[in-house]
Amino acid sequence: MIPVLRAMPYFSIPTSIVGPGVHERASGFQIIVWVSITPIDQLVCESGTPRFPAILDSGFSDTVLISPVQLRSWAKLDWRSLPLRGISRRFEGIEVPVRCVNLWIHPNQYGWRDLFDPVQSAFRIQLNDGIIVMGNQEQVGPDPQTARLSAKRLPLLGLRALTEADAQLRIDAALRQVWLDLPPE
Amino acid sequence: MKSEDDSLSGLSSDGDSADSMAVAFPELLPDSPLMRSQSAFERDLPELLTTHFKQWVAYADGQRLRVGKTQTELLRYCFVERKLSPKRCVITRIVPSSSSEIDDIFIESN
Numbered sequence: 017m018i019p020v021l022r023a024m025p026y027f028s029i030p031t032s033i034v035g036p037g038v039h040e041r042a043s044g045f046q047i048i049v050w051v052s053i054t055p056i057d058q059l060v061c062e063s064g065t066p067r068f069p070a071i072l073d074s075g076f077s078d079t080v081l082i083s084p085v086q087l088r089s090w091a092k093l094d095w096r097s098l099p100l101r102g103i104s105r106r107f108e109g110i111e112v113p114v115r116c117v118n119l120w121i122h123p124n125q126y127g128w129r130d131l132f133d134p135v136q137s138a139f140r141i142q143l144n145d146g147i148i149v150m151g152n153q154e155q156v157g158p159d160p161q162t163a164r165l166s167a168k169r170l171p172l173l174g175l176r177a178l179t180e181a182d183a184q185l186r187i188d189a190a191l192r193q194v195w196l197d198l199p200p201e
Numbered sequence: 202m203k204s205e206d207d208s209l210s211g212l213s214s215d216g217d218s219a220d221s222m223a224v225a226f227p228e229l230l231p232d233s234p235l236m237r238s239q240s241a242f243e244r245d246l247p248e249l250l251t252t253h254f255k256q257w258v259a260y261a262d263g264q265r266l267r268v269g270k271t272q273t274e275l276l277r278y279c280f281v282e283r284k285l286s287p288k289r290c291v292i293t294r295i296v297p298s299s300s301s302e303i304d305d306i307f308i309e310s311n
Contacts, residue, residue, distance in 0.1 A: 056287050057280035059273065099287040100228045102239035113229070116287060142272045144294040158226050180294070201271045 017184055017197035020139050021049065024124045024194045033069045033130060037090065040069060040170060047072040047187070047194055048129055049121055049173060052138055053082070053091040053147070056099060056116040061138040066090055067122050069170055072194070074185075076174030078105055079143050080119060083151035083167030093117075095149040095156060104157065105148055107165055113157045114146040119177065121196070139198050141181045228288055237263030238291040249295045260291045268295075 026047045033040040033048060042048050049072050052065045068090035070080070084095050098115040105112055120138035125131040150156050151167025178185055178196075186195040228235045238260035245265060249258060259266045259275040266283075269275045275292050279285045 056276065056292075059276055059281070099290075100226070100235060101293075102229070102235045102291060113226075116292075140273075142294075144296065155225075158229060201273055 018139065018200055019195070020121055020123050020198050021194055021196035022124060023127045023191075024049075024196075025127065025129050026192050026194060028192070035067065035069070035130060037066065038068055042069070042071075042170075048170075049196075050124075050130070050132070051080075051122065051171070051173065052120040053080075053087070053093060054118045054120065055093070055097070056118055058118060061118075061120040061140070063137070065120070065138070066092055067120075067138075070173045071168070071170050072185075073172045074175045076172045077176060078148055078172075078174045079145075079177035079180065080147035080171060080173055081167060082147065082149055082171040084149055084154045084156065085152045086167070086171055087149055095154075098146075098149070101146045103145060107148075107150065110161045110165060111157060111159055112148055112150050112162055112165065115149055116146040117143075119143055119147065121198075141177055141183075141198070142201075143177060144180045234262040234289040235291065238289070241265060242291055242293060243298070246295070246298060250297065253295050256295050258293065258295055261285050261289050 026045065028044045030044055031042050033042055035050070048069045050067045051070045052061055052067045054061060054065060068086070087093050087095055095115065098117055101114040101116050103114050105114060119141045121141060122138045123133035123136045125133055150162060150165045153163050155163040182199050184197040188195070227233060230236065241260050241263045242258065253268050256268055256270055257272050257275050258268045259279050261279065267275060267278055269278070272292065272294070279290050279292060280287065
């Protein structure tokens with residue numbers, strides 16, 4: 017297994033998340049990871065690829081949930097440009113199409129949350145199908161009701177993504193540290 | 202579009218709905234290259250589960266192109282070697298259909 021997150025802290029109090037183009041706030045006890053999203057046919061996460069925070073939420077039962085605005089602002093991608101996968105997931109009884117992307121996780125500098133490993137580049141999470149883009153009153157699928165679904169303040173990275181990637185996640189709650197390993201391809 | 206209950210989202214017998222979807226989401230029409238690939242995958246899945254469990258498979262325009270051990274191998278094959286459009290391809294893992302496993306997605310508040 018390849019270590020991706022090493023002793024990455026989470027905090028019991030609200031904290032600022034600051035990065036290029038990013039000024040957000042994490043609530044206490046939220047695990048923040050830095051990710052990138054690129055088109056499915058872009059097989060390399062180049063050094064200038066925008067990265068942004070997501071909440072690692074083991075209670076979220078899909079892969080990634082991101083709003084159209086977050087996708088545009090942070091990943092510099094429009095959801096309309098992301099190919100459909102041909103399947104859907106159901107949120108509040110409303111079907112939302114799954115879209116194909118490459119998802120990357122940025123390795124942290126040991127012991128830090130918002131500083132990155134200067135040597136290792138981002139690791140791609142192999143998603144079986146794709147991600148969900150919804151929110152901001154935008155109709156993102158054939159069902160007009162998709163426009164009434166809301167996203168979250170920050171993108172979510174759910175347990176399904178880690179499961180599909182055969183990842184190993186360890187949360188040391190005593191030390192408030194997170195460790196994530198990914199298998200080599 | 203295949204969903205958990207295998208219904209066709211937005212594709213009712215209502216001509217207006219079908220027409221508006223054809224404009225906004227033409228890839229999801231049943232005879233589109235994408236949906237023909239998805240249908241072919243669903244047709245082949247029972248066999249693939251016995252022969253290539255947890256490997257990856259690529260389809261384009263309703264045809265199976267290749268089975269591979271990693272997603273990267275198939276992404277490279279489809280988009281670099283064959284220069285196929287991502288909008289025509291289905292590249293997925295050979296596991297029991299995720300769409301039949303779940304009901305509503307649950308989102309924790311944040």
